[in-house]
Amino acid sequence: MKYYVSVTEILNKVVSVEAENESQAMQLVQDAYNNSEIILGSDDYCGAELEVEDDQGFYRCEEEDGPVYQEIKP
Numbered sequence: 875m876k877y878y879v880s881v882t883e884i885l886n887k888v889v890s891v892e893a894e895n896e897s898q899a900m901q902l903v904q905d906a907y908n909n910s911e912i913i914l915g916s917d918d919y920c921g922a923e924l925e926v927e928d929d930q931g932f933y934r935c936e937e938e939d940g941p942v943y944q945e946i947k948p
Contacts, residue, residue, distance in 0.1 A: 877926055878933035878943065884921045885914040 889912060893899035906912050927933060936942050 876934075878930055880923075880925050880927055882923045882925075883919060884923065885918040886920045887912065887914050887918045 889903060889906075891899045891902050891906075893902055903912070933943070
């Protein structure tokens with residue numbers, strides 16, 4: 875049976891920011907991230923999560939006309 879498994883890589887970078895409070899700090903960093911001033915790359919890799927997708931039927935329907943997702947063969 876074919877299963878659809880999600881692979882999520884986790885990147886993490888800590889940045890410092892001068893701000894009046896936590897809310898402003900979060901907003902400043904969010905804005906910098908949205909403006910591509912903060913770029914995470916392979917050096918920021920800190921792990922991966924693998925999980926079987928809950929809605930297997932959705933992914934099967936997506937592939938009714940042919941393969942859509944990368945296939946791993948045993």
